[in-house]
Amino acid sequence: MTTAARYIPSSTDIARLAKSGARHKYDYGHAVIVSGPPGQGGAARLAARGALRVGAGLVSVLCGADSVAEHAARLDAIMVKPFAGGEDIGRQLAGLNPSALCIGPNLGLTARAGDLLDATLSLPHPVCLDADAITLIAEREAPYAGPFPAQTIMTPHAGELRRLIPHRFDTTTNRETLARMAAERWGCVILFKGVETIIAHPDGRCLTVASTAFAHAAWLATAGSGDVLAGIITGLLARGCDAMEAGALGATLHLLCAAECGPGLIAEDLPEALPAVLRHLLSEPDDGPAPR
Numbered sequence: 001m002t003t004a005a006r007y008i009p010s011s012t013d014i015a016r017l018a019k020s021g022a023r024h025k026y027d028y029g030h031a032v033i034v035s036g037p038p039g040q041g042g043a044a045r046l047a048a049r050g051a052l053r054v055g056a057g058l059v060s061v062l063c064g065a066d067s068v069a070e071h072a073a074r075l076d077a078i079m080v081k082p083f084a085g086g087e088d089i090g091r092q093l094a095g096l097n098p099s100a101l102c103i104g105p106n107l108g109l110t111a112r113a114g115d116l117l118d119a120t121l122s123l124p125h126p127v128c129l130d131a132d133a134i135t136l137i138a139e140r141e142a143p144y145a146g147p148f149p150a151q152t153i154m155t156p157h158a159g160e161l162r163r164l165i166p167h168r169f170d171t172t173t174n175r176e177t178l179a180r181m182a183a184e185r186w187g188c189v190i191l192f193k194g195v196e197t198i199i200a201h202p203d204g205r206c207l208t209v210a211s212t213a214f215a216h217a218a219w220l221a222t223a224g225s226g227d228v229l230a231g232i233i234t235g236l237l238a239r240g241c242d243a244m245e246a247g248a249l250g251a252t253l254h255l256l257c258a259a260e261c262g263p264g265l266i267a268e269d270l271p272e273a274l275p276a277v278l279r280h281l282l283s284e285p286d287d288g289p290a291p292r
């Protein structure tokens, strides 16, 4: 059964991306990206850059003390927040006053990674669960029992989706059905990545974003592009979008970035394409060319 609606951002969706008037950075939310261990922080930085470029007012990378030098050497506008040793991780996360959290990009699958994931999920804040967070949720000895925070979005690729619904994965090849099954099983929004991105809500709502409508989308098949998507979605959550909106709008912006970059794009290019993409989307008709 395929009943999902094709998502095309409305003028209201696009207007949410604007910044205007007398609002200050805290009005646009604080996105917190939880980093993996030393030497593996690139994926968290890619996500952080996506969150900042999509307009979150503040972005922090939360990391172990042993990763501060690595992150500080590579980040300027993005804040680096080390865990204080010994103190409860959930309390430290809450103390950052996040508007939304992202965990998973190159987090690792260790016991420490599991502790970070548990601490993140102990908070009520909107959260984007990507990459290793998805694998941990599905495959830890005691799989996460839930429920997830109200605005939770998981962003699996096909390999990760298989881990989320191992017994049902082979019962159909219909990607929409698979996304709906995973949303129902886990009780959160599932954004199933691929040539067609499916965004399924456990209440039955389902949207699709087809990459075939966007030039150069196949160049998204490059390491780290999914990490950037997770960051864009987290930035949108921090700005106040709900999980469904953040997924659909985030996937669309990600594809527009690919179209803007064109052949040869690498993941680092995607956040840097957001200013041009946003300028086109937010421009009045007379201001210049509209996006394809």
Ligand SMILES: NC(=O)C1=CN([C@@H]2O[C@H](COP(=O)(O)OP(=O)(O)OC[C@H]3O[C@@H](n4cnc5c(N)ncnc54)[C@H](OP(=O)(O)O)[C@@H]3O)[C@@H](O)[C@H]2O)[C@@H](O)CC1
Pocket: 040, 041, 042, 043, 044, 104, 105, 106, 107, 108, 131, 132, 135, 157, 158, 159, 160, 194, 223, 224, 225, 226, 227
């Ligand atoms: N710059 C950085 O720091 C980067 C860090 N990264 C980090 O690396 C970590 C591992 O992430 P990962 O996705 O590479 O590996 P993993 O979870 O083992 O799954 C891969 C297996 O799943 C399968 N598979 C099926 N369909 C698939 C599909 N559409 N897309 C992809 N895979 C698909 C496929 O198996 P196959 O179908 O080929 O049998 C494949 O063997 C993670 O933390 C991530 O954040 C990366 O983001 C890169 C940039």
Ligand SMILES: Nc1ncnc2c1ncn2[C@@H]1O[C@H](COP(=O)(O)OP(=O)(O)O)[C@@H](O)[C@H]1O
Pocket: 131, 157, 193, 194, 195, 196, 197, 211, 217, 218, 219, 220, 221, 222, 223, 224, 225, 226, 227, 228, 229, 254
């Ligand atoms: N051939 C393709 N056409 C369109 N989009 C693609 C294609 N290949 C990958 N993508 C997109 O690129 C991103 C890849 O994410 P992911 O597999 O998590 O990569 P990584 O783990 O390296 O960040 C997803 O958003 C996916 O939809």
